Amino acid sequence: MGEPASKIEVKNIKDIGLDEGAARLTPERIEKVINEVIDNETGARLKVYVDTCVHCGLCSEACHYYLSNDKNPVYAPAGKVKQTLWEIVEKKGKVSPDFIRRAAELCYTECNLCRRCAMYCPFGIDVAYMMLTMRRICHKLGVIPQYIQDTAQSHSATMNQMWVKEDEWIDTLFWQEEEAAEEIENLRIPLEKEGAEVMYSVIGPEPKFRAQLIYQAAVIMDVAGVDWTMPATPGWDNSDMAMYTGDNEMMGRLKKEHFETAMRLKVKKIVMGECGHAFRSVYDMGNRAVGWKMPPVQMVHALEFYYDLFKAGKIKVKEKYDKPVTLHDPCNVIRGRGLHEMARYVVNKVCETFIEMTPNREHNYCCCAGGGVINCGPPFRDKRVYSNRVKADQLAATKKKGVEVCIAPCHNCHGGLEDIIHHYKLGMELKFLGDIIYEVMEKPE
Amino acid sequence: MTDSSSWDWSIGKRQIADITQWKETFGYVEEPYVSPDGEKIAAIIKTEDMEFSVCENGNAWENAFDKVWFLRYSPDNRLTGIVSDTAEWTLAVEGEAWENKYDFAWNTIFGRDGKSMLLMTQADGEYSVLINDVPWEETFPYMTNLAGNADATRAAAVAQTIRFSEGDIFAFQKGCYTVAVDGKVWDTNFVNVYEPVFSADSAHVAAQVRTSLYDYTIVVDGEPWPAVWPWVWKAAFSPADGSVTAPVKTPEGWTLARDGHVFWGQRFAQLWHHVYSPNGMSIAAIVAPKYGHWTVAIDGNAWKKTFNDLVTDLVLSPSGRRAACAGKENDRYTIAVDGTPWPFHCDMAWEPVFSPDEQHVAAKIEKDGQFTVAVDGKPMKAQFKNLWNPVFSPDGEKIMIRAIEGSGDKETYVRQVLPLTEILG
Numbered sequence: 001m002g003e004p005a006s007k008i009e010v011k012n013i014k015d016i017g018l019d020e021g022a023a024r025l026t027p028e029r030i031e032k033v034i035n036e037v038i039d040n041e042t043g044a045r046l047k048v049y050v051d052t053c054v055h056c057g058l059c060s061e062a063c064h065y066y067l068s069n070d071k072n073p074v075y076a077p078a079g080k081v082k083q084t085l086w087e088i089v090e091k092k093g094k095v096s097p098d099f100i101r102r103a104a105e106l107c108y109t110e111c112n113l114c115r116r117c118a119m120y121c122p123f124g125i126d127v128a129y130m131m132l133t134m135r136r137i138c139h140k141l142g143v144i145p146q147y148i149q150d151t152a153q154s155h156s157a158t159m160n161q162m163w164v165k166e167d168e169w170i171d172t173l174f175w176q177e178e179e180a181a182e183e184i185e186n187l188r189i190p191l192e193k194e195g196a197e198v199m200y201s202v203i204g205p206e207p208k209f210r211a212q213l214i215y216q217a218a219v220i221m222d223v224a225g226v227d228w229t230m231p232a233t234p235g236w237d238n239s240d241m242a243m244y245t246g247d248n249e250m251m252g253r254l255k256k257e258h259f260e261t262a263m264r265l266k267v268k269k270i271v272m273g274e275c276g277h278a279f280r281s282v283y284d285m286g287n288r289a290v291g292w293k294m295p296p297v298q299m300v301h302a303l304e305f306y307y308d309l310f311k312a313g314k315i316k317v318k319e320k321y322d323k324p325v326t327l328h329d330p331c332n333v334i335r336g337r338g339l340h341e342m343a344r345y346v347v348n349k350v351c352e353t354f355i356e357m358t359p360n361r362e363h364n365y366c367c368c369a370g371g372g373v374i375n376c377g378p379p380f381r382d383k384r385v386y387s388n389r390v391k392a393d394q395l396a397a398t399k400k401k402g403v404e405v406c407i408a409p410c411h412n413c414h415g416g417l418e419d420i421i422h423h424y425k426l427g428m429e430l431k432f433l434g435d436i437i438y439e440v441m442e443k444p445e
Numbered sequence: 446m447t448d449s450s451s452w453d454w455s456i457g458k459r460q461i462a463d464i465t466q467w468k469e470t471f472g473y474v475e476e477p478y479v480s481p482d483g484e485k486i487a488a489i490i491k492t493e494d495m496e497f498s499v500c501e502n503g504n505a506w507e508n509a510f511d512k513v514w515f516l517r518y519s520p521d522n523r524l525t526g527i528v529s530d531t532a533e534w535t536l537a538v539e540g541e542a543w544e545n546k547y548d549f550a551w552n553t554i555f556g557r558d559g560k561s562m563l564l565m566t567q568a569d570g571e572y573s574v575l576i577n578d579v580p581w582e583e584t585f586p587y588m589t590n591l592a593g594n595a596d597a598t599r600a601a602a603v604a605q606t607i608r609f610s611e612g613d614i615f616a617f618q619k620g621c622y623t624v625a626v627d628g629k630v631w632d633t634n635f636v637n638v639y640e641p642v643f644s645a646d647s648a649h650v651a652a653q654v655r656t657s658l659y660d661y662t663i664v665v666d667g668e669p670w671p672a673v674w675p676w677v678w679k680a681a682f683s684p685a686d687g688s689v690t691a692p693v694k695t696p697e698g699w700t701l702a703r704d705g706h707v708f709w710g711q712r713f714a715q716l717w718h719h720v721y722s723p724n725g726m727s728i729a730a731i732v733a734p735k736y737g738h739w740t741v742a743i744d745g746n747a748w749k750k751t752f753n754d755l756v757t758d759l760v761l762s763p764s765g766r767r768a769a770c771a772g773k774e775n776d777r778y779t780i781a782v783d784g785t786p787w788p789f790h791c792d793m794a795w796e797p798v799f800s801p802d803e804q805h806v807a808a809k810i811e812k813d814g815q816f817t818v819a820v821d822g823k824p825m826k827a828q829f830k831n832l833w834n835p836v837f838s839p840d841g842e843k844i845m846i847r848a849i850e851g852s853g854d855k856e857t858y859v860r861q862v863l864p865l866t867e868i869l870g
Contacts, residue, residue: 293737
């Protein structure tokens with residue numbers, strides 16, 4: 001196993017976004033911004049949470065940061081609130097730039113907003129909400145880690161998180177269509193097909209780094225006979241780092257663009273790829289930021305989509321995947337949406353040997369990449385990896401039972417687990433569920 | 446506007462094309478597109494040499510290409526597609542490629558009469574605009590949000606004017622974007638710029654901008670409004686007096702601002718997609734009077750009827766006296782006209798169409814995988830495998846149905862003109 005976190009130096013991390021942002025602050029501005037956010041953007045929810053917590057500490061054992069850092073109370077969920085919002089509320093915004101600098105690093109890089117602790121709180125206090133409120137304050141103060149702020153700015157300029165230009169997006173789809181058509185004759189990635197049943201949406205990294213996932217999705221759509229389309233305009237990206245920086249106005253703009261693209265194409269549902277945070281944005285936070293209580297167009301996560309395809313017999317398995325696998329449950333689609341049994345149905349359909357990691361389903365530990373933490377970039381990589389020793393333990397335990405492959409149906413989970421597998425020398429492969437479905441499904445000769 | 450008076454409005458049904466035959470002939474046939482007058486139908490096909498071409502009314506274009514996409518008819522019934530030959534992209538009109546070619550071309554925009562058309566281009570990483578095969582002289586490191594004036598003889602787009610490295614968050618925040626109009630940029634840069642829009646007389650351009658990470662406003666011809674808000678949506682020019690309006694978020698809720706000042710007294714949980722009547726005397730907008738309740742407001746007054754899922758495709762009648770939209774509640778669509786929903790629900794509803802005399806409203810609807818047209822809330826008895834938006838005759842007494850008929854694998858395209866009375870009884 002890997003070395004204990006306490007031996008690793010993860011303090012005094014330099015980040016130009018945090019450091020320069022904090023250097024520009026004045027006590028007056030801090031107080032003004034904090035009170036504006038607290039007075040105008042929060043209400044009974046925050047007050048109830050702050051007033052109700054009895055500091056019992058039951059949330060601590062739920063947090064992978066706390067557990068992985070030798071139960072250091074600094075990383076306990078209630079401890080994180082104590083170091084941020086409680087202090088701010090108590091002092092009515094009269095806190096220093098140094099305090100904001102530390103609070104920003106904490107809320108952006110020491111909490112994945114995974115909501116596991118909320119399940120263990122006797123009152124159901126949602127610490128993620130409080131960390132998001134802290135992030136909102138930090139956004140308003142301009143104290144945000146550089147990498148995730150750059151991603152939010154990419155969203156604002158291009159409506160996608162990877163600075164993908166309009167033509168690059170379309171060209172990538174043509175490229176993937178051409179490649180896939182070499183495997184399946186006349187396969188199409190239908191662009192701008194008004195009235196299709198399904199709009200397929202992905203996150204920015206797919207055209208940028210993982211274009212093969214679009215290829216695989218096209219093959220699955222084609223073989224299953226799905227009437228589908230992809231947009232050739234901005235609005236194709238379902239992801240949302242503005243949600244995680246605290247730029248709620250940009251979050252709303254992104255979701256308006258996404259859903260109105262689907263409305264323009266007159267599709268009945270949006271099927272999205274294997275991404276967790278994007279699901280949180282399209283199903284909960286982003287849609288609600290502009291007044292849609294629920295997604296205005298039905299939103300189907302890949303896990304549910306695969307489940308539907310297998311249930312309907314639209315995908316058949318040629319030969320099951322023979323390496324023993326385990327399944328990582330992504331927080332936003334499991335705790336956030338309850339897709340865990342659907343995921344297991346599909347895994348059992350396509351894999352010969354499925355071994356659960358423990359704990360699992362809604363009790364699973366976060367990958368420690370979620371909540372935008374991995375998007376804060378290389379400066380915080382080590383802290384993120386060392387702060388998820390419990391995940392490494394989980395994976396190592398499955399390996400002892402023979403697991404060779406971990407399925408992680410979420411992009412950020414992939415990024416986080418890749419680092420964990422590498423750092424803790426676990427020697428496991430990591431796959432999306434779509435990778436395996438594509439590999440084992442029956443395809444036209 | 447398209448002049449439809451010269452189109453064939455004689456009552457009757459004509460089969461224009463046998464799509465089944467196309468599939469037998471070409472093997473690969475993409476989804477078809479139909480001309481506004483209903484006389485032509487076309488689809489992207491592959492030739493025997495596995496090149497892309499286009500079949501129109503059964504006849505293939507003489508030219509084939511490495512790729513054809515975005516097949517669309519102009520309002521004057523000319524067939525266009527974006528084509529690539531040896532990795533050079535341009536627009537082809539009626540099968541003939543334009544002379545100017547680029548590393549990529551996309552986003553065709555037509556003028557309202559179809560005579561002019563424009564699209565975005567990229568060559569060697571520089572972005573520009575091509576109008577009727579005449580390129581802008583200027584190029585930019587990036588452009589997005591392309592818009593044309595009403596007749597598509599002028600273009601505006603968000604243009605990046607300062608290059609910055611990915612990760613240079615502070616350079617970005619100083620402002621690197623503005624609007625280019627016919628290639629000429631405004632003097633001021635902004636953090637972000639969204640959705641430029643031309644005035645009715647094409648003389649002015651307005652856009653949303655973000656002046657810092659927190660402040661939004663509207664800029665008209667490069668001049669920002671004096672006030673800022675935490676959030677704004679797309680601006681529009683009044684056709685009556687050239688004033689500019691935009692939805693803005695105030696502490697009390699969303700409302701409409703005009704020329705920099707709050708204009709409507711009402712406040713909403715959301716307000717967007719406001720549109721003017723052609724005479725500029727009336728403004729309609731999609732609004733949420735309460736969170737999660739969507740409807741239409743006319744001059745600030747919301748309809749009583751609300752939809753819990755969404756409202757979209759808001760249209761005003763030619764005089765602006767009537768309004769219609771598509772609404773969705775409990776996952777089922779309908780059309781609402783002047784605040785009253787039609788008495789049925791369907792799986793999908795398209796943008797409603799007013800008759801020229803404003804007496805009638807028609808819309809394409811889909812139910813259980815079948816398509817039809819409903820007029821004034823009454824669906825036609827006939828159902829189709831697919832169809833396009835209905836078109837009223839200039840006198841408003843007839844309606845043209847452009848539809849795919851057939852059963853099983855059989856598909857024919859028919860053009861039918863009906864007296865409205867046949868649907869309405």
